Amino acid sequence: MKTHFIAIGGSAMHNLAIALKDKGYQVTGSDDAIFEPSRSRLEKKGILPQEMGWFPEKITADIDAVILGMHAHQDNPELAKAKELGLKIYSYPEFLYEQSKNKTRVVIAGSHGKTTITSMILHVLNFHRKDVDFMVGAQLEGFDCMVKLTQENDFMVLEGDEYLSSPIDLRSKFLLYQPNIALMSGIAWDHINVFKTFDDYIDQFRKFVASITPGGVLVYNEEDAEVVKVVEAAENYFRKIPYKTPEYEISNGKVYLKTEMGDVPLSVFGAHNLLNMEGARHICRQLGIMDEDFYEAIMSFKGASKRLEKVEREDQGVLYKDFAHAPSKVKAAVKAFCEQFKKEKKYGFLELHTYSSLNPLFLEQYDHAMDGLDEAIVFYSEDALKIKRMEPISPEFIKEKFKNDALRVFTNAEELHAYWQTLDKTDGVFLMMSSGNFGGLDLTK
CATH class of the missing domain: 3.90.190.20 (Mur ligase, C-terminal domain)
Structure with a gap:
């Protein structure tokens, strides 16, 4: 499959480009500026554009998919050429859905904590050698790329962002994933430049809950009043699993989680991180990871990149x-x-x-x-x-x-x-x- 990325240098976009290259796709791309570490990582894979700028001549009729990044503008000359040729143009999340539509999709959403929770889930799965496809918003220890796509894996774990999908698709990204299993960590008004009122922002989460597939599962933070309102108002059918901050203590500067299996020493701190951990535990349960195995793995989790x-x-x-x-x-x-x-x-x-x-x-x-x-x-x-x-x-x-x-x-x-x-x-x-x-x-x- 031949794919072309318009604005290939972005944090999310270049990781998707690398994942597709690793999957065996033919990958090309353009951008007007590419910075580190994207530049070196693309160069290593042989997919760094030879020169910066937009080149409509790169857009040819034999391209199977054009993937459009948020960094590009609506009047981008490559986008105009793709439209002229009638090529299939995907936003980043739209293409991820296309890659995972035959898999069980697990989507982690919320104004805060989603990167950490997704990272915790992937850490635990990796610890127990349970292979899944994924997309996460931070570089993780033990992972080469923030995106993984395969033919054979049954599950895909996606960090669900409420920001816009692309310059020509103004839907929130997480509305395109149609989760079978979802988590909602919290709602606090963000992206005020896009969502002008708090209700407009909350409405994205209402739509997200409505997008859960019939008979699916939603794990949600019962300590967040706005989350509870959204969940209780939902009219579609799915199973609801609430979670809250677990018991813990701090002794000699070390955090210990209080569990039925005894005290579990952790490498992270903060009540919000323990709340995130509890959400991750419930999601891992849905993926076949028993609590004892979750605690064994989570002890070595040191945090997502740039999160404390x-x-x-x-x-x-x-x-x-x-x-x-x-x-x-x-x-x-x-x-x-x-x-x-x-x-x-x-x-x-x-x-x-x-x-x-x-x-x-x-x-x-x-x-x-x-x-x-x-x-x-x-x-x-x-x-x-x-x-x-x-x-x-x-x-x-x-x-x-x-x-x-x-x-x-x-x-x-x-x-x-x-x-x-x-x-x-x-x-x-x-x-x-x-x-x-x-x-x-x-x-x-």
């Missing part, structure tokens, strides 16, 4: 980085960090740089998000606001919305870096929360 991930520093300082940027994720990460490190001096850094997090209306959601930290620092770039054509935001406004007068606010990367250099990284513990890189800050030094 420990950074190895030259000076042995204790530092964790977290992908958190949405309010609910920030609050969960800070709470977990403060619970884990009760006695140490706690520094928390948060970078605001997405359209949502810099929206004055959305900033209301960050109230008390950094409470409990000894030093709380927020960074956003005034230049980024200009590039995004957004109105200026004052440090005082940030403090007001966070309801934290002690907050340190930096709007210039050089000043942030200078402050960073004044800190003794061995005196205290550090939590760095961003989907960016704090203006190029090296967290290892």
Whole structure:
């Protein structure tokens, strides 16, 4: 099968391209810019475009499938040529469904926790050598690629994102998967640039639940009031399995899960991670993994990439980085960090740089998000606001919305870096929360 990727360099897109290459497909692609690690990984597989840009001549009548990434625009010249030739154009999730339509599809959805839960499930399955197809949003230890596609596997585990499918398909990605088994971890308004009201955002989850195949299964977080409302209002037939935070204790800095089989030592911490773990356990049950086998495997799970991930520093300082940027994720990460490190001096850094997090209306959601930290620092770039054509935001406004007068606010990367250099990284513990890189800050030094 001959496939062509428009915007092949994206995190998700390049992993799908590699998976198809490994499956034996003929893969080509284009992009106007490709960065690391996508560039090296595509080059290693022999599918890195020879030059950057869009080339309509690459689109020929013998292409079986054109896969369109979100990075491309509606007026993309390659897309126009594909339409002219009448080629089949797929969004990323649409193509994944096409690859898995004859399999049992397991879809993990929610505003937060979905990457971690999917990662936990795959870790357990891999530990017990249970082979499945998958798509996950983070690089996992023991896995070469974030996407795996085969002819023979019976199951496919998919991280279900509520963001848009493609520039020409404005449905939420997870609405295309039609799950046989689903999980919903939580609902907290995100992607405000797309879903203008909270109800519009919640409606995506209502549609997701309605898309579960007849007689399917939904595992859901019963501690989340919005999730419970959506589940209780569903009119289609499926089996409902609730889950909640399990019992645990922290002893000498180590987290122990309290189970019928005794105390299970864990390598991750935070109540939200244990809640995620409980959801993963129920999904693994549906896949034939008994609880005892789940606990045996989960002890060695060290976390998904960038999710409370420990950074190895030259000076042995204790530092964790977290992908958190949405309010609910920030609050969960800070709470977990403060619970884990009760006695140490706690520094928390948060970078605001997405359209949502810099929206004055959305900033209301960050109230008390950094409470409990000894030093709380927020960074956003005034230049980024200009590039995004957004109105200026004052440090005082940030403090007001966070309801934290002690907050340190930096709007210039050089000043942030200078402050960073004044800190003794061995005196205290550090939590760095961003989907960016704090203006190029090296967290290892």
